[in-house]
Amino acid sequence: MLRDLNSVNNKKELTLVFIYSGEYAERVIRNLINDLSFCKSCDVYCDSCKYNVYSHVRNILAAIQLTDPSKLPAFIDNPEKYMPKKIPKADLCIASGLHKDLLLEIPNQIQKLGIKGLIVPIEDFTEVPSGLRKQLEERCQELDLETAFPKPFCSLEPAEDKPVISRFVDELEVGRPSLEISTVRRGKSEIIDSTVVRRSAPCGSTWYVAKKLIGVDTKREILYDAIARAHHSYPCTATMSIDPELKEPILHIGGYMIREEVEKALDQG
CATH class of the missing domain: 3.40.50 (Rossmann fold)
Known part of the structure; x- marks a missing residue:
């Protein structure tokens, strides 16, 4: 990385x-x-x-x-x-x-x-x-x-x-995460080959997620599972209680954002 x-x-x-x-x-x-x-x-x-x-x-x-x-x-x-x-x-x-x-x-x-x-x-x-x-x-x-x-x-x-x-x-370079991701073809699969952290979550979790993505297939269900597991495992310490304004646990919001940023980086890569 x-x-x-x-x-x-x-x-x-x-x-x-x-x-x-x-x-x-x-x-x-x-x-x-x-x-x-x-x-x-x-x-x-x-x-x-x-x-x-x-x-x-x-x-x-x-x-x-x-x-x-x-x-x-x-x-x-x-x-x-x-x-x-x-x-x-x-x-x-x-x-x-x-x-x-x-x-x-x-x-x-x-x-x-x-x-x-x-x-x-x-x-x-x-x-x-x-x-x-x-x-x-x-x-x-x-x-x-x-x-x-x-x-x-x-x-x-x-x-x-x-x-x-x-x-x-x-x-x-902290706040909403920002990444660069490159991929390679292996047979019929597209695999994440390298990641660059351009902006990390303030707690540092983006570095861990980025590392855990290397070698992961970009198929949506596989990719989403890898992102979620890494985000939880770091761990994210935001509350799991449902926020009255967001109607979601704040931890989930953090997970959705890193997922969106990974997808954005893949689209741009």
């Missing part, structure tokens, strides 16, 4: 601050910095497909872990008391797994520092229900902050009206 090295340019590096609780944000952070001990999905068959290919460690100025919501009061009247004492100035904040009242306080805190945008990934709709998301959107609009609430995180795409968030997707 191949991938181009990140190009070096003269543009100032995009800077990030993570404010989080729980394991999901840690998965994203470890994927972004390309932690050598992070991806163990292939176990003894690991061929280090993604290591030494990229590292965004310099983009992350801080990863600030807050108290687990289950250990906090159900309602917090003074959320600033529980917020970090110091947050470095960055371009973008990513908030995940936080107590709802602390999440509502985030826009006030980051706007004072000159942070320009907020991404709140939604892997479980109970953490960020639609009403809370609407409140956050309205508050961020008042403060002139860019916002994105990708559900799941691997649905995030660039948008013309969100230049800072678009830089996150384009420069760190």
Whole structure:
């Protein structure tokens, strides 16, 4: 599996601050910095497909872990008391797994520092229900902050009206997956010969799926089964509960997207 090295340019590096609780944000952070001990999905068959290919460690100025919501009061009247004492100035904040009242306080805190945008990934709709998301959107609009609430995180795409968030997707090459795939004929079958990850899901699952596709027949039922098994096995940690807005489990939405991107890559190849 191949991938181009990140190009070096003269543009100032995009800077990030993570404010989080729980394991999901840690998965994203470890994927972004390309932690050598992070991806163990292939176990003894690991061929280090993604290591030494990229590292965004310099983009992350801080990863600030807050108290687990289950250990906090159900309602917090003074959320600033529980917020970090110091947050470095960055371009973008990513908030995940936080107590709802602390999440509502985030826009006030980051706007004072000159942070320009907020991404709140939604892997479980109970953490960020639609009403809370609407409140956050309205508050961020008042403060002139860019916002994105990708559900799941691997649905995030660039948008013309969100230049800072678009830089996150384009420069760190994470968000909705993008692949290049080449095939070969073997007898009557068309087999996937090589894959290139152009953009990965923020958790890094695209690398694993891409590797598992090599040698797979492109017949739809065989291909779909291989994609689904790899996506689940990585594993995807989005909720399996049915989302009230999507009418599907968020995990399934992530699976459909990687399947669509594989098909797109095959059509373009």
